Amino acid sequence: MTESVDLSEKFDRSAHLQRRLHELVPGGAHTYARGPDQYPEHMTPVLTHGNGAHVWDVDGNRYVEYGMGLRSVTLGHGYRPVVDAVTEAVRRGTNFSRPTLLEVEAAEDFLSLVPGADMVKFAKNGSDATTAAVRLARAVTRRDHIAVCDHPFFSVDDWFIGTTPMSAGIPESSRSLTLRFRYNDLASLDAALTSHPVACVVLEAATATTEPAPGFLEGVRRLCDRHGALMVLDEMITGFRWSEHGAQSVYGVRPDLSCWGKAMGNGFPISALAGRREYMELGGLGTDAERVFLLSTTHGPEAASLAAFRAVVRAYGTERPIERMEAAGTRLASAVNALSAEMGLDEYVRVEGRPSCLVFSTRGPDGTPSQEYRTLFLAELLDRGVLGQSFVVSAAHTDDDIDLTVAAVEAALVVYRKAIDAGSVRGLLRGRPVAPALRRFAAPRRLP
Missing domain, CATH: 3.40.640.10 (Type I PLP-dependent aspartate aminotransferase-like (Major domain))
Structure with a gap:
């Protein structure tokens, strides 16, 4: 299980460039789904390059990436x-x-x-x-x-x-x-x-x-x-x-x-x-x-x-990339859902969907989808080297990538369990929650 790192050290240059992006580009991104409001506050990596299923940001952090260019990359970055x-x-x-x-x-x-x-x-x-x-x-x-x-x-x-x-x-x-x-x-x-x-x-x-x-x-x-x-x-x-x-x-x-x-x-x-x-x-x-x-x-x-x-x-x-995506996705979904059930969280965190196009659901104590709890889960994964708003895989995701992701999820679920038991993410979530990409007004809602 990887230890979390102080955010001021881990995302310092990304935070600076994200502020600069807001000055230059409406919303700070050219696609709403890539916007900073889709990621935990203070944890918005600005990327430099990718290779296979991995990407690197301007602070030198390396991530296993999911979503893969809004599902546009199936063979891996730089194939x-x-x-x-x-x-x-x-x-x-x-x-x-x-x-x-x-x-x-x-x-x-x-x-x-x-x-x-x-x-x-x-x-x-x-x-x-x-x-x-x-x-x-x-x-x-x-x-x-x-x-x-x-x-x-x-x-x-x-x-x-x-x-x-x-x-x-x-x-x-x-x-x-x-x-x-x-x-x-x-x-x-x-x-x-x-x-x-x-x-x-x-x-x-x-x-x-x-x-x-x-x-x-x-x-x-x-x-x-x-x-x-x-x-x-x-x-x-x-x-x-x-x-x-x-x-x-x-x-x-x-x-x-x-x-x-x-x-x-x-x-x-x-x-x-x-x-x-x-x-x-x-x-x-x-x-x-x-x-x-x-x-x-x-x-x-x-x-x-x-x-x-x-x-x-x-x-x-x-090269049969669809078979490889389905194998990687099946392995990931099975492992994460087993962990969630083992920790008594299967009603709150679940991976679902077609193995080549997986998403994860995040629910609050009342059992309904929660942006606050989604943000908490995203933040804990980011802190441990996993970047993604989903678990959409590519044919480049290896067994080692899946193992690293499962370990990150296990650590994230420990924190998630605390939030469910407490009935709130307060004290565990750093910053405002993420917000739907398509919404009428710009400002994301902050926690009361």
Whole structure:
């Protein structure tokens, strides 16, 4: 069990740079999920580099990292074949005024993995792809409303962010066009589809903690067909974590359109919109119908990310990274849950979800999810060399990494047990609790 270190020594330079980031960047980070409010106060490492499953901060601290670039890294940081492929591509030039051979090869690679898709178009981030899917569905159906599942995040654009607590600046006319339905609840989807003519239904096939109930995805497909709506499957997380063929292959459903990103580039910025030819061609030159401005970006086909994607495809064909992630995740979840049960904390701390995409739940004495107790758990893990808002693994996580994490969790649970017995984190939690990333007002609530 590792001993904890005085925070003023351990995070001194990180704290200085975090203050500087706040002066330069709204919120102190370029992604809300990476913000300092997502980590314990005074414990916000500013990183310098990573290798495999490890990262280092500006104070020289080394961590086993989980979450892995918001689930975008599955092969490990600095994975050599990807780095080599990108280096060679960059040496030959990165952006041109005509399509390249690399674009043909990358599209062929993608479509060979996703047999339910006839055409693909690459972009740089997930929101590009999901918003393009919504626009295309609206053009196909000549309808304005869309139905979106109650999952955490789909896009930075108005059609989705208007449904969140951070809807400031988004016109009511946009917000009112997005209808919500509940996952694994076909009746709620049917009600949404019946209430208005709907262009498309947007959902993830599964989440880290929720599998589709028997018949649910098949039911979504039937309802879309019955009501004339397109089925749009978000594969941002499930693609290359559930399978390189996507969750659609795992669960046996064919969407009209699917949206990809994150792990397809092992951290490089690449996303994709894929789908049936009859719809995708509306954004091309092969139709007499009115054209759709589908995706047209300067950097969508840049060479570095396409080369990274092709190297990822090769790795998935030879190294079985999903099996390795599932083995590491299964081992970690089993060990942590056994420790939690042994200490009588299994009602309060539990690891759950698909082994390649694990999360941990943290509950207070009343048995409900608690930000204060989550913060306490995060702080104790950070203090012992484990960085992560989840236990999302990569294929680079070794048995030694899992063992170090389990030892850190064991020490953290000793403190957690004290807090549960005391009925409060007071005296154990240093600083304010973490806060939801998407919330209406900025200031995180402090302990009374």
